[in-house]
Amino acid sequence: MSIPRVLNRRNRILLKELTKTDFKLRYQGSVLGYMWALLRPLMMFAILYVVFVKLLKIGSDIPHYPVYLLCGTSMWSFFTECTSQGIQAIVSRGDLLRKISFPKYIVVVSATLTAVINMLINLFVVIIFAFINGVTPDWSWFLIIPAIIELYILSLGISFLLGSINVKYRDITSIWDVIVQALFYAVPIIYPISMVASTSPLAAKVILLNPISQAIQDIRFGLITHETITTWNYFNNIAFAFIPIFLTLLTLIIGSIVFRKKSKFFAEEV
């Protein structure tokens, strides 16, 4: 996976066309079409808002909590969509792999890029809501860029790793569904991390070492309120804050190595 091959003209054309097709097919045959990319996060938000803000009255201590919640759920759906599409990419594009020869990572990247497009649409919605909710634009908004990139790198690493195992052992898809369900509660999306911190600071620390929590909290810090607890301001020793970043990079490296080794036999095994 050397740089010149990544930038190779043919691969670029292929990546672009595959991503376009994936995106088109996603909303094929639905009346509202692309509008669903916008409607899905809004509906999800409406449900969470009613349940957690109105009924359970969580998050009154956090300014702009509804947007804070929306921001978290959008980024979470980005992570789940990215990984579930990425893991299945090789198997669902098996017909292509069996008939033409091209770098296999293109299939995975194109599948995850569809999730990136959806995430950008969601982000746009979040920003509109932030304005409505009275959040003032700030230079710290740019902080979300590295955090989103980190989340994408993590998703890509997971997709490479589990996607290549999934070719032979299709159980991976089901196992990952369960893991995602569990992770949802291990990441402070619907509950504020301050709720955990008040009862067990140690648990809060463990939660914040998870790269997904770190990235999502960073995005909330940058975009919505500087009162957000992040991995950077919660640990006394800043060195701890690099653990999630290290884990993210490690996932990508392991994922790429495994993928590279296994990809030679995808065409035969898929």
Added chain:
Amino acid sequence: MKRQIGSRTEIQTDSDIAISVKNLHKSFNLPTEQAFGLKQAIFNRIRGIKGYKEQKVLRGLNFEIKKGEFIGIIGRNGSGKSTLLKILAGIYYPEKGEITVNGTLVPFIELGVGFNPELTGRENVYMNGALLGFSNEEMDAMYDDIWKFAELEDFQDQKLKNYSSGMQVRLAFSIAIRAQGDILLLDEVLAVGDAAFQQKCNDYFASLKDSNQTVILVTHSMENVRKFCNRALLLENGEIIKEGNPDKIADAYLKLWS
């Protein structure tokens, strides 16, 4: 499971050899029981069962193809023709041996790869073109010709699922023949469409022969072997049992059953 890997290299030189294959071996591990899934994998590991059976498909092939040759590869079903083609195309990895491809290679393992029934004819043309390495702009330039050759101009914006299978193949063939490469690999794609369209296909192959294009053709049609090829290889059980003059090889192929 450790598998040895042979090599496949692509080069660009003036040498008059287009493809050289040395001692090529390939076998597949065919799952014996339902060996998909973790449960089976763990069971098999415990019981000491391999979970797969090794099937030798190619056993030590050696040949060279010169530039400008039109080579026919023939053999019975299961003799290893398609596997050989897929290894030459870089889809499968050689298990043992050396393959050198000199120049750009365009494989047609199947027509209409990546065709999606839910997309329109237009969208499928661009997608299929991208798989052959054509950018949007390049496809724009040849777009009208593709539809004219396929004789399907009125169906451009119909979804592909509303095409008959013959129409799909015609469209795929019209895109495929735009591909430019030093070496063409064709797997049984001659027999498409009705009689009139077949004539067009025949003309295309004749033009390839006249322009001294290097072509490797895998086929069961002895008529085409005699008509287009300069040389033929006869495969049986993963070995080349005869090679040379297409007429003689075609006769030998027909004698396999007598």
